[in-house]
Amino acid sequence: MSDLSPILSMPFILPSQAQKHVTHNEALRILDLAVQLSVADADRTEPPASPAEGARHIVASPATGEWAGHEGALAQFSASEGWVFTTTLPGWRAWNAAEARMIVWDGTGWAGVRGETQEVDLVGVNATADPVNRLCVSAPATLLSHEGDGHQLKINKAATGDTASLLFQTGWSGRAEMGTAGDDAFSIKVSADGAAWVTALSLDPVTGHATGDAVQQSAVDVTPGRLARADLVYGPGNLLGPVSEAGGVPTGAVIERGSGVSGEFVRFADGALICCHNGASRESELAYGQIFRSTAANWTFPASFIAPPIVSGQVVDGEGWVAISASTTTNATAYRYSVLSESADCTLRFLAVGRWA
16 A cells, blocks of 8 residues: 555654654645645746745746746745645646636646536626626627638528627617518618617618618709619619609600611600701702702601601702601601702602600
8 A cells, every 4th residue: 555645745643653743744844835826926937035834835947946847837835845836637737826817737738728618507708698688798899710710700680570780889889780670681770869860871682772861862862971772873884874854854865876778766854855867859840930849758757756846958969958847746848848850859858856755
């Protein structure tokens, strides 16, 4: 049988041993050192100049003086014996008073205690947690970092009608909130007083389309500071195309162009319509003195007007002038007059200006 206990190496009192108090007192000294272990520090490499009775330290490396060769051991001062050293076993814990934290011997060195925290009711970091705010942190910043790759912060709610959001406060009064509040649309809300809230932006979970007070509400909404909607403003993608309107407000493109056998047209979003056409003319045999009139030139407009337009014509490659005798919303009749002494063919150019709406 060994004379020492297997864990703390306390000496046993042997049968018929003389001076049993010596062995007993040594065991008490070891218990006094190891039970409820607390040390003054763990970074000292040499003993203090005037240690108090019972002072305990963890010997740091490289140890010098009376501590030389005892790195990692527990050093306890005794006025009668000087420094007494105790070798620690893996798992021994000590309160480091200098750093106000628990440390543990892992077999090669002393380090801070790293333990799991599972199923705890409240966690307060420099703050007091409560039944609603069960995790509470008071600090200049809170860092959540990766563990080699990416990092996600997950906020989960039980049902669509619940709230999963980030709330920003000033003096514990709400000023901004973003997340899914009351539905599954991602929204950003703001408040000036924490009572009245404005949904500045809301993104539909199905289409991704944006609505809210920060977004243009209609085609005639020119409120300063609002974001323009693609379907309500004009750009390279919708400047040209079919034009349309509803209640006097454009609902299609800005400019529409078209053509056919009866000419070309340009229709504008403001309701303006311009039609043009080049046509042939032949002099008639009927003369009024030296004035000749062509046969009637009938022009069907390539696009219809809402009211009879203003129509004009000119002779392109001949002599004379053009007179419009009649005009409707769909066509016009014109004659060419000249002072030629004989019939001659020429080309007439027509232009009609009016409105389509």
